Amino acid sequence: MLKGSLNPAVILLQRKYRSLQQQLVRLREKERHLSVINSFASALLKQRTTEEIAWSITNNAIAKLGFEDCVVYLLNEEDQVLEQVAAYGPKNPRGTEIRDPIVIPVGQGIVGTVAATGQAELIGNTAKDSRYIPDDMVRLSELAVPISSEGKIIGVIDSEHSASNFFNEEHLHLLETIAALAATSFLQAQTQKKLRRYREALERQVAQKTINLQEMVNKLQSSNEDLEAFAYAASHDLREPIRTIASFLHLIKRRSTGPIPDETEEYLDYAIDGAHRMNQLLSGLQAYATLNDNQLEKSPIELNHVVQACLKDLSYSIKKHNVRIDYPEALPIVQGYPTLLHQLLQNLLANAIKFHRPGITPHIQISYCEDNEWHHFAIEDNGIGIDPEFANRIFDLYTRLNNRKEYGGTGLGLSICKKIVSKHGGKITAAPAPSGQGARISFCLPR
Ligand SMILES: Nc1ncnc2c1ncn2[C@@H]1O[C@H](COP(=O)(O)OP(=O)(O)OP(=O)(O)O)[C@@H](O)[C@H]1O
Ligand SMILES: [Mg+2]
Incomplete structure (x- = not known):
């Protein structure tokens, strides 16, 4: 009787104990997830490029959650396809290698649908989903969440498991948190990448322009030097015949037998004056051209x-x-x-x-x-x-x-x-x- 009356209480206690134990397991699981997210968030701070961030998702988050497989896709905006940039599980044989990477057009398969709609997909049995595209092997459950920021799709985190109904709401919530954390870092890295490309293009342009300018300066300098060498040679060589002309004009004036008509003498004076002036101009030009003498020292x-x-x-x-x-x-x-x-x-x-x-x-x-x-x-x-x-x-x-x-x-x-x-x-x-x-x-x- 005593035994019989105690039984329901014991059963109740036992049930309560089991439920508490289950709660404890769930709490422990949650605590583990939180600690994974925590360490992933701090690891993210150190990643600079989109590739580093993608590999951080697989190595610092997924690998610690006990999933079988995961692939991170990034959207190639130009071609509107999703490209595999990081993986965990059989798709990642070593280092940062992805085995047989594939691309998925936006809108195709489960991953493509997630990119098109921006909504996560939790599939309990892929055998019943016509959209399922097997990658390295067929797996029965799949969880795909979008990586997006302010409505703009950046990529998709896609995880598969060989058992059906493996993923639950808790996993969904977990992957969504990871995707949200990664989104900001991806955006930052993409902006940095764009800025870097822009700066590099600008630097290339400036460098090219400098080369062109230098070539122009060199050409100008050499044509200037040619011109000055010519001016020097011409002014130097022309002075001699001018001096000859002037001396013979003087001779004509002095040695003339008989009186020179006034008009002729006036013309001779003009000619002599012109010759002197030309000599002066040429000597000035010669002085100007000589200034480029590079032998001079300061x-x-x-x-x-x-x-x-x-x-x-x-x-x-x-x-x-x-x-x-x-x-x-x-x-x-x-x-x-x-x-x-x-x-x-x-x-x-x-x-x-x-x-x-x-x-x-x-x-x-x-x-x-x-x-x-x-x-x-x-x-x-x-x-x-x-x-x-x-x-x-x-x-x-x-x-x-x-x-x-x-x-x-x-x-x-x-x-x-x-x-x-x-x-x-x-x-x-x-x-x-x-x-x-x-x-x-x-x-x-x-x-
Ligand atoms: N101190 C000055 N006051 C007024 N005009 C000047 C003065 N210095 C130069 N100029 C003007 O500038 C012109 C050019 O001067 P520049 O010294 O080149 O030639 P120039 O004195 O005429 O001849 P050169 O110096 O070759 O014998 C002069 O002809 C003159 O008209
Ligand atoms: Mg002068």
């Missing part, structure tokens, strides 16, 4: 010494025109080509003297300042000044703004100055003097 130059040497060279015209020249005592020492800097300053000072205003005592002021990168110089005079409209053109070859009868010259001096300054890596400009009377030529040389 050295430290005390500009105060250069200015003093120029003043000495120009002493005749300084005295003649009673010129006052002021310059700072502390002009800098610069790194440059000595003869060229002398030529530069002498040309500029000679212009400032030559283009003085009649009736006004010429006054020339050399000024200097510096900044972090440049030495700045200016030579200002109180002469006839420069029309700002033509200020840039006066550096062109043979450009003169004044009548030859009033001011002699070949129009080459400032072209030579510009070439000298640019040979030193600097710049030269011309402008009316700020005082309103005269011209100001400024140039800078790198420090």
Whole structure:
């Protein structure tokens, strides 16, 4: 009786015990799944490429869940097919190798349907599902979940098992969590990949453009050198016949027996003058072409010494025109080509003297300042000044703004100055003097 009355209670207890045990198993299983997801999530942080992420799904998640087989597919948007990028189980014989990889068009088979609809598929018996496409072997249950972000399909995680009804809702939930975690990483990796490709394409374009530009510069440089070599040879070779013409014209004038008619003498003078002028132009051109001499070497130059040497060279015209020249005592020492800097300053000072205003005592002021990168110089005079409209053109070859009868010259001096300054890596400009009377030529040389 006692035994009989206890039985139902024992049975109840036994049932409760069994149910608690089952709950415990389920809880343990859940705990295991959570720990897999946890370690998968932290492993994901280290993956950079889409391939690394896909292999992380199979190696860090699926392999620890006790599934038989799993394949990760990624969508090839261009061809609208799903490509196998990582696998676990018989499809992965070693390393990151996939045995006989296949592609599945979107919409075909269970995997293709998942990619088309964005809905997971849990198939209890594949034998009853006409969509089932066997890959390496026929298996009876299948679980396929989409990897998607903001409605955009990235790929599919597909797991199969030889037993029917192997996968349950818990597995579905688990794979969906893994897919959701992976989706963000895939998106990031894809964006990075696109950015990388874009940057590489841009770098290739820039590199190609630089090569083209360099080729153009080389061609230009070589044609420039050819031109200058030609200018030098021509100016050098033409001077000799010009000198001959001038000397024989002189001879004709001097040795002529009997009186020369006035008109003929005038023509002879024109011809002699023309020959002299041509000689001057050619010698200027020769000086200009010689500037490209690559034999020259830079050295430290005390500009105060250069200015003093120029003043000495120009002493005749300084005295003649009673010129006052002021310059700072502390002009800098610069790194440059000595003869060229002398030529530069002498040309500029000679212009400032030559283009003085009649009736006004010429006054020339050399000024200097510096900044972090440049030495700045200016030579200002109180002469006839420069029309700002033509200020840039006066550096062109043979450009003169004044009548030859009033001011002699070949129009080459400032072209030579510009070439000298640019040979030193600097710049030269011309402008009316700020005082309103005269011209100001400024140039800078790198420090
Ligand atoms: N300080 C200046 N004041 C006014 N005009 C100037 C001055 N310097 C140059 N110019 C103008 O610029 C032109 C070009 O000067 P550049 O020194 O090249 O030639 P040039 O003095 O005429 O001849 P060259 O120097 O070859 O003997 C001059 O003819 C003149 O019209
Ligand atoms: Mg000059």
